[in-house]
Amino acid sequence: MSLQVENLRVYYQTLRGDVRALDGATFTIEDGEIMGLAGESGCGKTTLGHSLIALTPPMRFVEGRVTLDDEELPVWDMERMNDFRFKRISIIPQYAMNAMNPTRKIGKMTSELLESRKVEYKSTLPELKRRLDLVELTHDVLSMYPIELSGGMKQRMVMVLSTLLNPSLLIADEVTSALDVSTQKAVSEMLVGFRDREFVKSLIVITHDISILYQIADSILIMYAGQLAEKGPTDAIIHSPRHPYTKLLISALPKVGVKYAERKLEGIPGNPPQLLDPPVGCRFRDRCPVAFGKCLEEPPFMEVEKDHFVACWKEFERNA
Amino acid sequence: MLRLDGVSKVYKVGTFGGKELHAVRDVSFDVKDGEVVSLIGESGSGKSTIGKMILRLISISSGTISFDGVDISTLKGDALKEYYRKVQGVFQDPFSSYNPIFKADRVFTMIREEFYPGIKGQEWGDKLQDSLRAVGLNPADVLNKFPHQLSGGQLQRFLVARALLLDIEFLVADEIISMLDASRRMDVLNLLADLKSTGLSILFITHDLSLGYYISERVVILYRGRVVEMGSTEKVYFNPLHPYTSMLMACVPRLDEKWEEVDVELRAKESEFARGCVYYERCPLAVKDERCARERPPLVEAEPDHLVACGRV
Numbered sequence: 001m002s003l004q005v006e007n008l009r010v011y012y013q014t015l016r017g018d019v020r021a022l023d024g025a026t027f028t029i030e031d032g033e034i035m036g037l038a039g040e041s042g043c044g045k046t047t048l049g050h051s052l053i054a055l056t057p058p059m060r061f062v063e064g065r066v067t068l069d070d071e072e073l074p075v076w077d078m079e080r081m082n083d084f085r086f087k088r089i090s091i092i093p094q095y096a097m098n099a100m101n102p103t104r105k106i107g108k109m110t111s112e113l114l115e116s117r118k119v120e121y122k123s124t125l126p127e128l129k130r131r132l133d134l135v136e137l138t139h140d141v142l143s144m145y146p147i148e149l150s151g152g153m154k155q156r157m158v159m160v161l162s163t164l165l166n167p168s169l170l171i172a173d174e175v176t177s178a179l180d181v182s183t184q185k186a187v188s189e190m191l192v193g194f195r196d197r198e199f200v201k202s203l204i205v206i207t208h209d210i211s212i213l214y215q216i217a218d219s220i221l222i223m224y225a226g227q228l229a230e231k232g233p234t235d236a237i238i239h240s241p242r243h244p245y246t247k248l249l250i251s252a253l254p255k256v257g258v259k260y261a262e263r264k265l266e267g268i269p270g271n272p273p274q275l276l277d278p279p280v281g282c283r284f285r286d287r288c289p290v291a292f293g294k295c296l297e298e299p300p301f302m303e304v305e306k307d308h309f310v311a312c313w314k315e316f317e318r319n320a
Numbered sequence: 321m322l323r324l325d326g327v328s329k330v331y332k333v334g335t336f337g338g339k340e341l342h343a344v345r346d347v348s349f350d351v352k353d354g355e356v357v358s359l360i361g362e363s364g365s366g367k368s369t370i371g372k373m374i375l376r377l378i379s380i381s382s383g384t385i386s387f388d389g390v391d392i393s394t395l396k397g398d399a400l401k402e403y404y405r406k407v408q409g410v411f412q413d414p415f416s417s418y419n420p421i422f423k424a425d426r427v428f429t430m431i432r433e434e435f436y437p438g439i440k441g442q443e444w445g446d447k448l449q450d451s452l453r454a455v456g457l458n459p460a461d462v463l464n465k466f467p468h469q470l471s472g473g474q475l476q477r478f479l480v481a482r483a484l485l486l487d488i489e490f491l492v493a494d495e496i497i498s499m500l501d502a503s504r505r506m507d508v509l510n511l512l513a514d515l516k517s518t519g520l521s522i523l524f525i526t527h528d529l530s531l532g533y534y535i536s537e538r539v540v541i542l543y544r545g546r547v548v549e550m551g552s553t554e555k556v557y558f559n560p561l562h563p564y565t566s567m568l569m570a571c572v573p574r575l576d577e578k579w580e581e582v583d584v585e586l587r588a589k590e591s592e593f594a595r596g597c598v599y600y601e602r603c604p605l606a607v608k609d610e611r612c613a614r615e616r617p618p619l620v621e622a623e624p625d626h627l628v629a630c631g632r633v
Contacts (some may be wrong), residue, residue: 040504181568182568183362185573238575252502252503256569268503317384
């Protein structure tokens with residue numbers, strides 16, 4: 001069992017009180033699993049990703065337990081996380097294009113990065129070059145400044161850097177969002193390749209584009225308003241979703257072959273609740289077409305089928 | 321009504337402007353009244369450049385763009401203002417379209433000062449409320465707020481409402497959906513489709529093929545500044561004749577089928593075959609003969625209302 005997250009709560013401190021951006025997340029990721037993490041903006045998906053690796057203010061750790069390969073991660077302690085960061089758990093940040101130091105040549109920057117983790121640059125160089133070949137970058141990039149690379153090249157360079165020390169868990173935060181369809185496909189397939197070559201054991205792919213996840217992920221976790229709505233195998237989530245939010249989200253995706261004139265697709269009416277003072281009970285209640293009295297209580301995140309978890313009273317009732 | 325005829329855009333690049341970058345090369349197509357045309361291509365294909373040229377934000381290097389038969393590059397002063405009364409644009413990032421220091425309604429105030437100087441307060445208020453309701457916003461919720469207090473979808477619809485205040489006939493929608501959440505996208509997209517039914521023509525610039533299919537009657541596929549294929553949406557999507565179009569279709573992440581092995585070299589090298597087919601070095605199908613490398617295939621009609629620029633057809 002690679003990663004285990006139990007009841008993780010992370011709030012943002014503001015002058016008006018705590019914003020409950022991540023309110024009780026419990027899930028596991030197996031070795032070799034690519035888990036997609038999807039949801040609307042502001043649903044807490046990036047907060048979840050970041051809280052596993054760099055819990056910086058104004059983020060505040062409230063409670064929870066994170067275990068990576070049977071070892072508890074001190075996610076609340078920035079100092080102690082240094083032993084894990086980059087070596088055991090790594091991230092490709094959301095704006096990878098701007099993640100590299102513009103004043104250093106890429107090779108120099110890499111060597112500084114490795115030395116900060118007490119790894120010798122020279123001995124890592126052959127492996128670094130081998131991986132550059134894998135992502136189809138020439139070795140010349142090491143003597144270039146980041147500005148000389150195109151967006152897709154920078155993205156691939158950051159991917160190589162993040163996985164250089166073979167971390168156990170890699171978090172890829174919106175890595176494909178800013179790319180073209182063809183580059184998007186290449187980058188997504190490289191992520192799968194990294195897993196297949198065991199550069200990384202497991203992956204969390206954060207994105208709002210569910211169709212990408214359908215292509216590469218083994219399982220999908222859907223978040224809504226700081227809480228987990230549904231987690232299950234990719235095919236189950238796409239073809240037989242259980243949570244009403246997932247159902248609406250997937251039916252709102254345009255597909256080639258669907259035309260406005262023939263079949264009008266609907267967005268989800270309403271807005272997600274404010275997380276500063278979230279409503280009690282199910283947070284999707286106000287927008288949910290099947291809400292009923294029981295929804296005033298908060299639904300637990302329960303397994304309704306093997307590996308398929310959902311937080312919806314209506315589903316529990318149907319299965320009871 | 322809007323017609324592009326052999327339009328090109330050349331940028332001077334390099335230290336002393338010694339090099340030339342052909343962003344758009346010899347592009348011709350037209351957009352009829354009440355029609356939605358999708359302009360599809362990767363980054364750097366020149367799709368936004370075309371949008372900006374139509375909006376006269378940048379000059380045209382050669383060729384003409386005419387609107388209702390008038391060459392738009394000749395417009396000056398009052399005539400240009402009249403043009404902007406009819407033709408408006410909405411751009412990709414709603415957050416950077418606003419000045420964060422001012423309230424978001426400033427975009428409406430500026431329209432009032434510029435285009436309706438004599439209008440009475442009451443009449444203006446009604447007009448503004450109508451146009452906000454037309455884009456599905458409740459005026460009481462959104463007026464008198466700063467940009468950071470509104471969501472991306474609301475800001476984007478604000479910009480469409482701003483364009484509607486002018487009774488526009490043509491809208492350049494440059495990637496207006498891509499910054500929005502999946503649940504919000506359909507609202508803005510349906511709004512465009514509703515406006516179309518009232519007679520508005522839209523140039524829908526996008527790299528997302530499924531969105532293009534959903535809304536438009538005709539598509540224009542651009543590659544490196546050139547039109548490689550254009551025609552009615554169904555024909556181009558279900559019977560793509562140009563290998564580049566086929567490759568694009570194969571890369572779209574779909575929910576009904578997974579990516580198959582598509583043997584395509586994904587990065588184009590610097591073109592050694594500048595005079596040949598623009599797609600030559602990435603083309604998976606090309607019988608890589610001399611002809612593809614030397615001659616640039618013209619845009620020909622392969623079947624009625626379906627044009628392609630490929631030497632193999």
